Amino acid sequence: MIWRGSFTNVEVNALHAAAFDHPVGEVDWWTQVQRHSLGWVCARVDEALVGFVNVAWDGGAHAFLLDTMVVDGLRGRGIGTELVAAAATGARSAGCQWLHVDFEPHLRAFYLDACGFRSTDAGLLAL
Numbered sequence: 001m002i003w004r005g006s007f008t009n010v011e012v013n014a015l016h017a018a019a020f021d022h023p024v025g026e027v028d029w030w031t032q033v034q035r036h037s038l039g040w041v042c043a044r045v046d047e048a049l050v051g052f053v054n055v056a057w058d059g060g061a062h063a064f065l066l067d068t069m070v071v072d073g074l075r076g077r078g079i080g081t082e083l084v085a086a087a088a089t090g091a092r093s094a095g096c097q098w099l100h101v102d103f104e105p106h107l108r109a110f111y112l113d114a115c116g117f118r119s120t121d122a123g124l125l126a127l
Contacts, residue, residue: 001086005042011049019069038063038094041086043070043079050074053083055091063091065101084115 009029017024033040033054043051051074054066065087070079084101091099102122103111111117 001082002042002044003086003090004039005044007042007049007052012052015049015052015069015071016067018072019067038096039087039090041083041090043083045074051079051083053087055087057091057094057096061095061097063087063094063096063099065099068101080110081114084111 007029009027012029013025013027016022016027036056037054038057039055041051041053041055042049051070053068055063056066057063065084068080068083070083088099099117101111101117102124112119
């Protein structure tokens with residue numbers, strides 16, 4: 001796990017498309033995380049990007065996980081859990097006191113059981 005590791009936009013766009021089941025885009029991930037993120041974590045196997053998580057923040061005590069993803073063939077092997085642990089370490093080292101995540105119901109066991117988050121009430125407004 002590499003906190004604020006290097007990556008190419010092509011790598012993350014391909015991983016994101018596979019993880020979230022959509023066509024490969026042309027998002028400028030590098031510029032986006034440089035401008036808006038506290039950090040990110042890259043997981044590599046034999047130099048291939050196999051996992052990624054973005055850590056946004058409010059500039060103070062709160063950090064937020066976004067776009068946690070692991071390549072399909074390697075899911076269930078602890079890579080996602082390690083990504084989240086590295087993200088938590090990075091956020092803690094930056095002085096954050098809280099790490100937030102929202103997720104779909106099928107990911108509940110991953111975030112609450114495997115990663116140690118606790119369930120909280122939250123709200124969501126579609127814009």
